[in-house]
Amino acid sequence: MGRTSDAREKILTAAQSLIELRGYSALGVAEICKAAGVPKGSFYYFFESKEALALAVLDEHWAAQRGGWVRALQNEAEPLLRLRRLFEETEADLRTGQQSCGTVSGCMFGNLTLELSNQTEPIRERLQQIFEAQVDMVEKVVTEARQRGDVTVGDTREAARSVVAQLEGQVLFAKLYNNTQHLEALWDNCLSLLSARRPDVAAVSY
């Protein structure tokens, strides 16, 4: 191996899996390199520290997840049904992860927020940017829903943040019980948090 062109990608992939399974603090650079199948010298060629790797993992993970959020939230369906699709796809993603590794590992951003955000400022800032981006995307949908008279919230920003908070809270329960069904409450809870009138699900496909 060595400093070949795909070593960086291998390190990132291995680190993402290990961080999802065991968090950040429990990992050492040697273990990450072993899992990636690259010599330790390669690591410091690509990343100046374990923290720099964590930031790259966060960026890569959000780039991938953001695609799913865009597909769920930026389309022609009724606004509230797009939120429902986001919850369904989040549950499906957690279930896929559970099937592949035997356990619900949860949301990497929530995990690292609770593990690290009070310890390292660069990671805290990156996680803030990612959560703000999520709240932005939800807020756009809530604003559209309000324009249509589907919801009656006053502060769309606060409402969007509460929807994301509910998502993170239910993912916590899904991880605690190793059971993705906790996410099934999200749709009803979202309608409640937004003081929404329930859309006619049967009439609309997406």
Next chain:
Amino acid sequence: MGRTSDAREKILTAAQSLIELRGYSALGVAEICKAAGVPKGSFYYFFESKEALALAVLDEHWAAQRGGWVRALQNEAEPLLRLRRLFEETEADLRTGQQSCGTVSGCMFGNLTLELSNQTEPIRERLQQIFEAQVDMVEKVVTEARQRGDVTVGDTREAARSVVAQLEGQVLFAKLYNNTQHLEALWDNCLSLLSARRPDVAAVSY
């Protein structure tokens, strides 16, 4: 020092502070003993492993926090106002912690759920028991509120879990932004999640 009668308490106190600040995986037994001011031999006299210590820390922390939950939720005030008091006291506790250590460390149970619950079954089980106890206490209040016609939820258990999920989600944001004001959304969100009529706050003191 040595195996004196207060060494166990010193270890527990030091471990609780360190776990709140830096999580579980980042800590070693030697560091905990150093912070506690006890020799490492004492540790294994009282605890058979770091995991056994973590379980004892969880028990101790819940015994203390549960007292606050009982005072907030089991009294003569209107049921919904008791929930409001729980949120206010949770915010006050987080703010006290922030003032003493400079940062919002969040909810230890949420932190350890996301850090560890998929890795160690004994800790997962203990955290499940603690969260079930929290949901039980909230559900009792929701049931009382429903009997009075203050809320219109169907499934009181699911509603109580959603309230706790919202609490954990907003504590996550409080930690992410080192700002306890995120908990101020909890009262309105709780009323929304419970389809509640807003109680007359001015008329009732607690």
